[in-house]
Every structure is written in C-alpha cells, then in structure tokens.
Amino acid sequence: MEFDQLRYFLALSTRENFTRTAAELGISQPALSRSIQKLEEELGQPLFDRRARAVTLTDAGQLLQSRARQVLTLVDETKAEISDDGRSGRIRIGAIPTIAPYFLPELLGRFAEEFPGASVIVREQTTDLLLKAITQGEVDLAVVALPFPAKYIEIEELFAEELFLVLPPGHDLIQKTSIRLTDIEPLPFVLLDEAHCLSDNIVSFCRNRNFHPVSVERTSQLAMVQELVALSHGISMIPAMARDVDGSGRRVYRSLSGKKPTRTIAAVWNPYRFQSRLLEAFKDRLRVYAAEKATRHGDG
Template sequence: MELDQLRYFLRVAEFSNFTRAAESLMISQSALSRSIQRLEEELGQPVFERQARALKLTDAGTLLRQRAQQVLALADDMLAEITDDGQSGRIRVGAIPTIAPYLLPDVLRGFSTEFPQARLLVQEQTTDVLLKGCTDGEIDIAIVALPIVSKYLKTEALLEEELWLILPPGHPLNARKNIRVSDVESCPFVLLNEAHCLSDNIVAFCRHRAIQPVAVERTSQLATVQELVSLAHGVSFIPDMAKVRDDSSRRVYRRIAGVKPMRTIAMVWNPYRFQSKLLETFKQHLRGLTAPGK
C-alpha cells in the first residue's frame, strides 16, 4: 500500500465522484480507478459502494479513511520535522470571511517578504470548517473570532476589535449625538447567515442587554451587508477592520455609547501535530498584530 494510493482514496471519498476527484488530482480517471482497484484488491474488499449518482463508503472504507488520515498526517509531520530549517516549508493558514480579506493581505505580504522561501496557502471558510481542518491536520493555523468550542485545539487571543453601528445616510439615528444599543432595538437588521460567527457576536451582545435584534435579511458576504444597509434595508454592526477600509459616502458608521460591542480575534492550532520552526515564527508574527484603526 502506497501513500499516493491513500491520498487518491481520500480525494475520491471527499468528492464521492471519480471524475471530480481525478480533475482535482490532475490525473486521468482511468489511472485513479486503477489505483482504487489495486487498493481494494490488497484489502480484499471494496472501500466504495458504487451507486447511481455517487459513491458511498463501505464500512471498510470508513475505517480506511480514518486510518489513512492518521497515516498521511504522520508522514507529513515526519517530512516537515526532518526538513525543518525555519526558513522554508509550507504553512496552511485558515481565516473566517470577516477577517481574511481585511487582515490577511498585510500579514501574508510582510511574512513572505521576510521569509521568501516559505509557501503560505490560504483557506477562507467558516469557523466550524476551519476547526475541523485544524483537528484533522488539514490546516496548520486558523484565525477566528471567539468564542469557539473545541476540545483538542489550542487557542490564543490576538486582539480585541470594536464593532461599529452602520446606518444609511438618511437614518433618523444619525441626528443623535450619542447612540445606545437600546436605540436600535426597533430597527430591522441585516446580518450574515447563521454559519458566520459575527452574527453570533452581534446577537449575543444585544441579548445580554435584553434586546432581540430582528434580522430582515441575511447574506454570506460582509460587503453585501454594507451595500444593503446603504440601500436602507436595515442597520448592522461591522468590524473595525472592515470599517477602516470602507471609503463609501453611502453609509455612516457610529460608535455605540456606553459598553461597546466587541469581538476577540484569536489564532487556533492543533498542539498534537508537529509545530515547525516556521509555524512558530508565523505565530509570533501574528502576536505582533494590533487592532486595525487603533
């Protein structure tokens, strides 16, 4: 049994389809099929149940997927440890969509300038997907917003960030010198969908003050939230790192008086995986972050 066979098997299991798996691996479908066939012959039983529209893992395939992930993770760690020179190598960085486009470009640019031999691979995903990637060894480090629920991952807070109230230019609240969170209780909200933790931050802040925000629209992009507010669909809260990069005159940002809505940005990694010198340096690079706009 070869490592490439296990990698091919995992990719087919991921896509449940030989054609898409072969395309992602950049090999022919026939070569991929032969590899899986040899694997099944060696195991003495099938790992996939061929159905009309998709492939389904057999019991043997489910067990093989678990073990294959462990074997390949150990192989990757071994290679990284042997070749660990602190200057070259690969770091797989994950970040949630409300952080990635605002924080990562400067971070990656600065790190790549200092370590030109390093390869930084970025994955932008929701918190749950990133945490699973860290747990499974598919991501080396993730940048997320707290709180998170994870049993085996290490979490370290990086910075606190204020959330700004965003209003359309003609909104009546713009005339007020001070706006308190109770003032927006009757306002319709435009929020990200439930998969995004920023919405959880906003709802938790409001509920803690006995206010239940009513979401009239939900979207998957922070930029869409900003545009919908500009069109007077509702109000919302926007992270400081997105606010300072927004030069549009079609929306107004206001601080909440009193206790301000905040979020904590943190880095997360799997302490049970090998931590290369380059990864440790990248962590230190992240520790040097300061909140945008401060």
C-alpha cells in the same frame, strides 16, 4: 498501497465527485478512477458507493478515511521535522470568512517577502470546520473569533476589535450625535447565517442588554450583508477590519455610545502536533501584526 493513492482517496472522500476531484488534483478522471480501483482491489472492499453524480463512503471507506488521515499526517510531519530549517517548507493557515479577506492578505504578503522559500496554504472555513481540521492535523494554525467550545487546542488571544453599526446613506440615525442601543432596537437587522460566529457576537451583545435583534435577512457572506444594508434592507454590525477596507462610500459606519460591541480575535493550534520552526516564525509575525491592529483599533 501508495501515499498518492491515499491522497487521491481522501480528496475524493471530501469532494464526493470524480470530475471535480480530478480537476482539483490536476490529473485525468480515468487516472483517478484507476487509482481508486486499485486501492479497492488491494483491500478487497468497495470504498465508495457510486451514484450518478456523487460518491459516498462505504463503512470500509470511512475506516480508511480515518486511518489515511493519520498516516499522511504522520508522514508529512516527519518530512517537515527532518527538513525543518525555519526558512522553507509548508504551513497551512486557516481563518473564518469574516477574518480571512480583511486580516490575512497583508500578513501573508509580509511573510512571503521575509520567507520566500515558504509555502503558505490558506483555508477559509467556519469555526467548527477549522477546529476539526486543527484537531485532525489538516491545518497548522487558524485565526478565529472567540468564544467557542474546544478541547485539547491551544488558544492565544490576539486583539479585540469593535463592531461598528453600519447604516445605509440617508438613514435618520446618521444625524444623531450619539446612537444608543435603544435607538436601533426596533430596526430590522441583516445578519450572517447561523454558521458564522459573528452573528453570535452581535446577538449575545444585544441579549445581554435585554434586546433581541429582529433579523429580516441572513446571508453567508459579510460583503453581502454590507450590500444589503446599502440597499436599505436593514442595518447591521460590522467588524472594524471590514469597515477599514470599505471605500465604496455606499454605507455609513457609526460607533455605538456606551459599552461597545466587540469580538476577540485569537490564534488556535494543536499543541500535540509537531510545531515547525517555520510555523513558530509565522506565529511571531502574527503576534506583531495583531499588535499593530490592536493599536490601530484602540485596544491595548
């Protein structure tokens, strides 16, 4: 049993398709099929139930999936610890979709300039999937929004940012000198689907003030929320970091009067996993960058 076989097996167990997996691994489909077949022959058990367009794990495959992750994580961490010079190596960073495109690019650019020998792999997923990846050692650090239920994970708050009301051009509320929650109570909202914690932040803020927003549309992309607002499908609330990069002029952002809706951005990692010097260096740069964001948005 070879490490590459286990890596191929894990990739296929996630993607559940030989063609897509082979393409992403950069190998031919026959080569991937031979690797899986040899692994099954060695173990004396089928690892996948093969169907027309997809494969699913057998009971034996599910057991191997768990063990393979443990083995490869141990190997990767051992290599990293032995060769840990604090300047080179690989770190795996995760972020939720409402943070990744707005927060990470500048931070990653700065880090790449300072650490040209480092390789940073970025994973953009919802909070629950990132927390699972952190626990399993598939991601070294993730940038997420609080709150969330989690055990055995280190959480470091970075900064809080305001959620701005976003309106289509020409909306009646734009003319008001101050906009209260009661002004938007009867209006339809465009929200992200329930997999995204930003919607929880918005709904929780409103519920705490005895107001439940009426959602007329839900989508999986924050950019689509902004686009639907521009097309007058409804209104919404958008994080400051997303507002800051919207130079389209097709939407109007306003701050609510009174207590502002906010969300808290945090870094999370698994303290029981090996923390390389390179990862610690990334944490330090992340803290500095987050402090800049906090100052920019009037927090702290």
